[in-house]
Amino acid sequence: MKLVAEILQPLLAIVLAPLLLGVINRVKAFFAGRHGQPFVQPYYDLWRLLHKGAVYSRSTSWVFRLSPPACLAALLTLTLIVPLGGRSTLLGFEGDLVLAAYLLALVRFFLVAAALDTASSFEGMGASREAFFSALTEPALFVALAAMARLSGRLSLPEMFAAVTPGNWATHGAALLLVAATLAIVLLAENSRIPVDDPNTHLELTMIHEVMVLDNSGPDFAFIQYGSALKLWLLSAVLVGAALPTGGLSTPLAMAAAVGGVFLVAVCVGTVESCMARLRMTHVPLLLFTAVALAVLALVFSLRG
Amino acid sequence: MWIDVIMVALVLTNMVALGSSRLRACIRVVAIQGVAVGLMPLFIHSFAPQLLLFTALCFILKGVVFPWMLMRTLRQLDVWREDSPYVSFGLSLLIGPMVLAFACWVSSHLRLPYDIHSATLIPVALFTLFVGLFLIVSRKKALTQVLGYLVLENGICAFGIAIAYEQPLIIELGILLDIFVGVFVMGIAIFHISREFDHINTDQLNTLRN
Numbered sequence: 001m002k003l004v005a006e007i008l009q010p011l012l013a014i015v016l017a018p019l020l021l022g023v024i025n026r027v028k029a030f031f032a033g034r035h036g037q038p039f040v041q042p043y044y045d046l047w048r049l050l051h052k053g054a055v056y057s058r059s060t061s062w063v064f065r066l067s068p069p070a071c072l073a074a075l076l077t078l079t080l081i082v083p084l085g086g087r088s089t090l091l092g093f094e095g096d097l098v099l100a101a102y103l104l105a106l107v108r109f110f111l112v113a114a115a116l117d118t119a120s121s122f123e124g125m126g127a128s129r130e131a132f133f134s135a136l137t138e139p140a141l142f143v144a145l146a147a148m149a150r151l152s153g154r155l156s157l158p159e160m161f162a163a164v165t166p167g168n169w170a171t172h173g174a175a176l177l178l179v180a181a182t183l184a185i186v187l188l189a190e191n192s193r194i195p196v197d198d199p200n201t202h203l204e205l206t207m208i209h210e211v212m213v214l215d216n217s218g219p220d221f222a223f224i225q226y227g228s229a230l231k232l233w234l235l236s237a238v239l240v241g242a243a244l245p246t247g248g249l250s251t252p253l254a255m256a257a258a259v260g261g262v263f264l265v266a267v268c269v270g271t272v273e274s275c276m277a278r279l280r281m282t283h284v285p286l287l288l289f290t291a292v293a294l295a296v297l298a299l300v301f302s303l304r305g
Numbered sequence: 306m307w308i309d310v311i312m313v314a315l316v317l318t319n320m321v322a323l324g325s326s327r328l329r330a331c332i333r334v335v336a337i338q339g340v341a342v343g344l345m346p347l348f349i350h351s352f353a354p355q356l357l358l359f360t361a362l363c364f365i366l367k368g369v370v371f372p373w374m375l376m377r378t379l380r381q382l383d384v385w386r387e388d389s390p391y392v393s394f395g396l397s398l399l400i401g402p403m404v405l406a407f408a409c410w411v412s413s414h415l416r417l418p419y420d421i422h423s424a425t426l427i428p429v430a431l432f433t434l435f436v437g438l439f440l441i442v443s444r445k446k447a448l449t450q451v452l453g454y455l456v457l458e459n460g461i462c463a464f465g466i467a468i469a470y471e472q473p474l475i476i477e478l479g480i481l482l483d484i485f486v487g488v489f490v491m492g493i494a495i496f497h498i499s500r501e502f503d504h505i506n507t508d509q510l511n512t513l514r515n
Contacts, residue, residue, distance in 0.1 A: 173309040174425055178316075289398040290324060296402035297316055300409055301425065 005086040005251050010079035012259060017233040018042035018226065020266045027270025042229065049222035057215055059119045067114030068216060068223035074106045075230040082234045083158035085246055085258030095155045097145045100238075101138065104190070107227065108134050115212035126211030129281075133196065133208065136288035137189045143295035144182040147175055148242055150302040157241065165247030178298035180243040185291035187235045187265070189284075191228065194273040196284050206281060236265040308348045312429045314341045315463065316405070319436045322456060323397040326387050328448055332375045335455050338433075339367025342459045345466045349426075355474045366481055371455065371488050378448065378492045382499045391508075392443040404439065408432040417468060426467040434460030447495045447505040451488060458484050 022039040029036025038044075056065065080091035081100050089096075108130065115127040149155055151172055152163030169176055189196045192209035201207055213224050240261035246254035279287060318338040325331050343363025346356045379385065392400070408431035421427055437457025441450050458480070465477065499505045 170306045173306055174313045174316075177310075177313050181317075286324060286395055286398065289395050290320065293320055293398045293402050294317075297320075297405055300402065300406050300428075303409075 001251070002088060005255065006088060006090045008255065009082075009084040009086050009089060010076075012084060012255075013079040013082075013230065013233050013237070014076070016259070017229040018046060020232055020236070020262070021229050023263055023266040024270040024273070027267050028274050031271070031274030042225070046222045046226055049225065050219050052218040054216075054218035054220050057118060060117050060215070063117040064114045064215070065220075067110040067117075068220040068227070070110045071107045071227045072223045072230075074103045074110075075227050075234070078103045078234050079230065081157065082237050083161055083241060083258075084237050084262075085161075085241070085249075085254035085256070086158060086251055087162050088158050092156050092158055097149070097155065097157050097160070100157060101141055101145070104141075104231070105134070105138065107231065111209075111212055111224075114216075118215045120215065122211050123214060126208055129208045130212060133189060133284060133288060136285060137186050137291065140182050140288065140291035140295045141186050143292065143299055144179045144186070144242075147179050147295065147298040147302040150299065151175060157238070161241035162247050164242065164245050166245045168247065169245050172302065175298045175301035176243065178294050178301065180239065182291050182295040182298060183235075183239040183242055184268075185287060185294070187232075187239055188269070188272070189288060189291070190235055191232045191269075193269055195276055195279050195287060198278050206278075232266075232269075233262060236262040239265055308345070308423050309425060311341050311345055311348065312423070312425045314338070315429050315433055315459075319433055319456065320398065320401050322440060322452065323401050323436060324394050326390075326394055328379055328385055328387060328446070328452075329376070331387075331449065331452050332372050332379070335452050335459075336368050336372040338456065338459050339371070340364055342463050342466070343367065345463060349466060359474060359477055362478065362481055366485055367455070367459075370485070374488060374492050375448065375451065378495055381496055382448075382505060384446065384448065384499070384505060387444055387446050387449050390444045390449075392439075397439070397443065400439070401436065404435045405429075405432045408435060421467055427464070430460055430464035430467055432460070433457075433463055436460070445506045445508050447491075447498060447507055450507065451491045451495070454487070454491075455484070 019039060019042070021042040022037070025041065026036045026039060077091070078100060081089055081096050081103070083089050083092070112127040112131055115123040115130075145160075148160045151168070152160045154160050154163060164176065188194070192199055197208040197210075198206075199210065201210065209228070213221065216224055237258065240258050244257060244261045246257050249257065315338060318334045318341070321334045322331055322338075325334070340363065343360045347360060350356060390397070405428065409428040412427040412431055415427065417427075434457055437453050437455070437460055440453030440456060444450060444453065462477070462480070495505055498510070502510070
């Protein structure tokens with residue numbers, strides 16, 4: 001039973017991640033009064049990209065070719081660490097939250113390195129922005145996880161999330177609420193969603209994530225697209241794990257609740273994207289400072305509780 | 306549980322007040338904070354009719370009348386943003402949590418005669434108080450300083466509600482009347498300052514004009 005849950009968690013992430021993008025697109029279409037593309041459109045897109053050939057610029061080196069598979073590998077490893085309502089993970093160990101945070105950083109490192117490798121000035125700008133903004137989201141993520149660790153007295157993600165129960169919400173509601181708010185901002189920033197970056201824009205001057213992958217094509221681009229879907233899924237799973245009080249439930253019920261929660265997060269992301277304009281580039285650090293501040297507040301509250 | 310939600314609301318409104326340059330948003334957020342403070346006694350003390358009166362008065366004064374008066378001043382002055390505060394908004398946001406940590410430290414050393422309803426009450430009340438003081442000293446526009454004064458008063462009010470078992474209603478009402486007059490007078494004063502000086506930057510008010 002335990003093993004089934006452990007295997008099911010990464011499988012669900014791997015199979016359902018692109019569907020999350022489909023849900024976001026449909027929510028945005030709903031707000032715009034359109035019917036929207038089918039839910040499985042991201043799967044079609046990935047399939048189409050996988051059957052194309054890749055084009056490599058003559059100015060790129062092996063770094064550029066290594067980057068997409070490396071990103072995907074890091075994210076697939078991450079699926080073995082991030083729980084989805086389960087009480088344990090295949091790769092989980094005491095302190096795996098640090099590995100999780102640094103696998104995310106590894107993905108970013110390879111994306112930035114590949115963007116610099118293309119020697120395009122636009123991609124360099126995107127890389128610089130990505131590096132700057134993620135340098136601000138990382139402390140927010142770490143401090144929020146530290147607050148969670150303090151609340152639960154555990155250092156591994158599944159055990160930390162298992163400690164979130166309705167009773168825990170009643171006694172430490174303040175800290176948990178702030179952790180959830182921080183993780184929501186981190187989710188939007190890390191996945192380049194709207195208040196920070198617009199995933200649909202193709203104006204190089206304001207793009208962050210999309211501008212870094214302009215030179216990727218074919219299967220490489222499919223890897224990167226799939227990787228960003230996985231990243232969205234995983235960070236949603238972390239947010240749901242920290243916010244949803246599934247601690248008292250049995251494993252199948254908790255997993256079902258977590259999957260439902262992840263899709264609810266996708267609906268919320270779509271709603272935010274439909275209702276908000278993106279922030280001016282100079283105001284993004286302020287939002288991320290806010291995330292750091294909220295995380296520190298959560299830590300202060302958890303230390304007192 | 307609910308008192309914790311109000312405490313988080315107070316902390317978040319403080320953070321918005323620290324980080325926002327838009328005066329309209331600041332006024333709204335301070336109004337929300339005032340209403341949240343007004344709701345506090347309902348969740349702390351056992352129910353009594355005069356508590357409802359206090360909450361209703363808080364709601365009317367801090368939630369409706371003050372924002373209306375300040376918005377009116379804003380429209381007359383045609384000033385919408387705090388452009389260049391002494392302490393930048395990003396730095397203010399980072400100072401916020403430090404101030405909260407300091408408030409926690411202070412409240413852990415504070416010897417109170419009896420048990421407090423929730424462990425977060427005193428630190429958050431002190432935090433609100435310090436944020437109000439910080440806003441007054443770190444912002445240039447006179448209107449933001451009025452907002453700082455209101456935040457400061459919210460902090461004092463929250464502190465009083467947290468430690469007072471028998472709510473001295475008459476005192477609270479007196480304070481509410483005081484700040485009502487205060488905001489009223491400051492609104493008029495700011496209007497006259499801006500008509501005389503063409504701006505409401507307090508850092509330039511010490512230069513003489515003929």
